[in-house]
């Protein structure tokens with residue numbers, strides 16, 4: 001790192017203080033050398049970290065940053081530099097730029113003001129962040145994420161809002177906080193606010209919170225996340241934040257995932273990691289960045305990219321959600337391309353929780369369905385009426401939800417919260433069908449099914465948040481009839497259970513197990 005102090009240039013004008021903050025080491029060195037050679041400039045520092053002079057209380061006149069580079073919280077280096085040094089001229093550079101030309105431009109820039117004598121009302125400094133947290137900031141709004149196939153709200157994304165001065169968007173606040181070492185505290189405060197505000201969320205709607213890779217590594221952030229029902233929680237980890245050690249990140253996520261928490265990679269396509277890197281995390285969900293969504297309906301290249309991403313994602317059973325949907329044609333095009341989830345102003349703007357989940361999504365209803373809707377039965381379904389269903393799930397909320405759904409169809413529902421209770425109930429109830437969660441407090445749904453299959457071919461369906469391909473394979477290997485993911489649509493669950501029961505009714509004429517192997521579906 002090189003540091004220096006201002007001095008007059010040959011023309012008597014003060015030399016401009018230049019700070020080179022570029023992550024690419026070759027580009028950084030080239031820019032540093034060019035700045036040092038320019039008589040109109042004084043090189044203040046060369047660094048990977050855009051916040052470095054700010055931490056020392058120094059104020060450059062010109063900042064050279066890597067175009068497209070992003071901070072740990074996922075904010076562009078350009079936005080962060082503008083935030084940290086509001087008086088400075090920010091010059092983005094790429095590998096294709098000639099550093100001396102860029103710095104010539106900097107030298108030609110007249111900066112009349114010196115940073116020391118200007119008030120900085122718009123800077124989010126340490127004190128501002130500390131007092132914002134102390135005052136209960138941030139607050140949270142929720143934006144609906146809609147299942148584009150069956151047109152229901154599948155989840156809500158919690159988005160932080162800052163009601164205190166200075167007024168900035170949330171990503172700028174988080175970037176500034178990370179820049180001064182308070183990023184983790186602010187992220188934890190946002191997570192706590194989101195979980196507190198979402199306690200009334202229905203169990204079949206998920207809650208997504210944004211979290212940076214750096215924050216996931218912190219035990220106190222994971223403790224805050226543990227306050228939410230794990231089966232309902234989705235962690236949106238931004239794709240454009242730097243991940244230095246995927247193994248470490250995976251290890252930090254493993255205990256959360258074991259409890260049913262799902263992982264979404266946010267802003268895919270926006271730029272930092274390649275999709276190959278993203279998929280190392282084996283996410284349950286990928287969220288396509290607005291940059292990709294924008295113009296998809298009349299940009300063949302973009303549509304092809306979306307199609308390719310969907311093909312790749314469905315090969316590993318990953319759900320694809322498109323962000324930033326602003327128009328009907330965009331929505332229709334994305335749905336035709338196979339995107340399953342949608343989010344954006346056209347569907348619903350960020351708002352309070354009630355409006356987000358129950359808001360008037362008439363706009364969705366007005367759309368032509370992509371597939372014919374599941375016909376809603378006029379009365380109780382034949383096969384379901386009078387059927388005995390055993391639900392094995394450790395979540396009381398899910399047991400309750402499933403009971404309500406099937407009792408309406410005329411079935412009698414019995415439940416068990418553990419593997420041990422499931423075996424007893426199976427003997428006792430002699431159910432016509434079993435619904436199984438994968439993760440149970442004393443074992444797995446796989447073990448339960450394995451034992452059932454020793455004596456019975458009663459239809460069994462997994463209804464679980466465990467989306468990994470290996471889980472599905474394990475389920476079907478044990479003899480599952482079907483595998484459905486949480487959160488599920490009640491209509492789809494009823495249709496699948498009804499069809500499994502009807503298959504069973506006709507099974508007496510078939511060789512044992514024939515239908516099961518012929519009709520297994522991987523959703």
Ligand code: C2E
Pocket residue numbers: 074143158159160161169170171172174187190191210211212236238266267290323324325326343344345346350
């Ligand atoms: P994100 O997670 O990708 O969130 C989506 C952003 O797109 C949100 O901006 C949302 O308001 C905006 N958006 C939604 N639909 C549309 C649309 O149709 N058109 C356009 N142009 N924009 C749309 P917001 O709320 O300003 O948040 C910006 C970013 O700040 C978020 O991007 C996320 O990276 C970060 N952020 C927000 N809240 C939190 C938080 O609680 N924790 C953390 N760590 N980061 C957060």
Ligand code: MG
Pocket residue numbers: 157210236266
């Ligand atoms: Mg997000």
Ligand code: MG
Pocket residue numbers: 266267287289323
């Ligand atoms: Mg996003």
